[in-house]
Amino acid sequence: MIRVAAFLALLVAACSGETCTDPAITPSAYTTSDAVISSESVFIVELSLACANGAQSVTLYADVNGRQFPVTRGQDVGKYQVSWSLPHKQASSGTYQVKFFDEESYSSLRKAQRNDEDVNSIEPLFSVNIDHRGVWNGPWVATEVVAALVGILVYYMAFTAKNTIQA
Numbered sequence: 001m002i003r004v005a006a007f008l009a010l011l012v013a014a015c016s017g018e019t020c021t022d023p024a025i026t027p028s029a030y031t032t033s034d035a036v037i038s039s040e041s042v043f044i045v046e047l048s049l050a051c052a053n054g055a056q057s058v059t060l061y062a063d064v065n066g067r068q069f070p071v072t073r074g075q076d077v078g079k080y081q082v083s084w085s086l087p088h089k090q091a092s093s094g095t096y097q098v099k100f101f102d103e104e105s106y107s108s109l110r111k112a113q114r115n116d117e118d119v120n121s122i123e124p125l126f127s128v129n130i131d132h133r134g135v136w137n138g139p140w141v142a143t144e145v146v147a148a149l150v151g152i153l154v155y156y157m158a159f160t161a162k163n164t165i166q167a
Contacts, residue, residue: 019102020125022052027128032091035135041091044083045098045128046074061106063099063124068109071100093134099124 027047032038049058060071062082071082082098101109102125112119 018051018053018055018058019104020049020051020053020055020058023126024050024052025126025128029128029130031130031132032135033133035088036138038135039088040085041088041132041135042083042085043091043096043130043132044081045130046079046081047128049078049080059103060125061101061103061109063101063109064096066119068106088135088137091132091135093132096130096132097127098130099127101125 025047027045029046030042030044032041032043035041043064045062049060051058056077057073060073060080060082062069062071064084067084069082069084071080073080101122105122105125109119109122111117112122
């Protein structure tokens with residue numbers, strides 16, 4: 001019986017993520033800038049994480065404007081990525097704050113949401129600000145229309161020049 005209890009305790013310890021103390025991050029971000037070729041605005045945050053206590057397999061979750069996303073761990077040690085998308089009309093230009101939580105603070109966040117408590121009182125492990133400049137929706141006038149107008153103008157000028165010469 002003691003062996004079973006010891007095995008279960010070891011299993012729980014192995015399955016739980018490590019806690020990161022004093023995180024040092026190096027973030028990079030990408031956001032969609034062209035609405036002509038995409039149907040939604042995409043946000044991608046990649047970061048390198050180094051913990052003061054040497055934790056390497058930290059499980060992270062991200063919170064953006066009240067929506068939570070799992071953070072994927074890269075193949076390299078300490079590399080993480082989170083991404084999400086929004087329709088272009090909902091993805092207004094500005095700064096988006098991405099809050100990152102470890103397992104303990106994430107469970108506190110979810111508990112506060114379930115109990116309708118203040119989620120701003122829960123401190124994230126760290127946060128990253130992303131600047132989204134908005135999306136470009138293309139030119140005001142389509143190039144086909146401009147080409148057709150130029151063609152009509154050239155035809156009109158040639159036709160009037162021909163009539164002036166013949167007259």
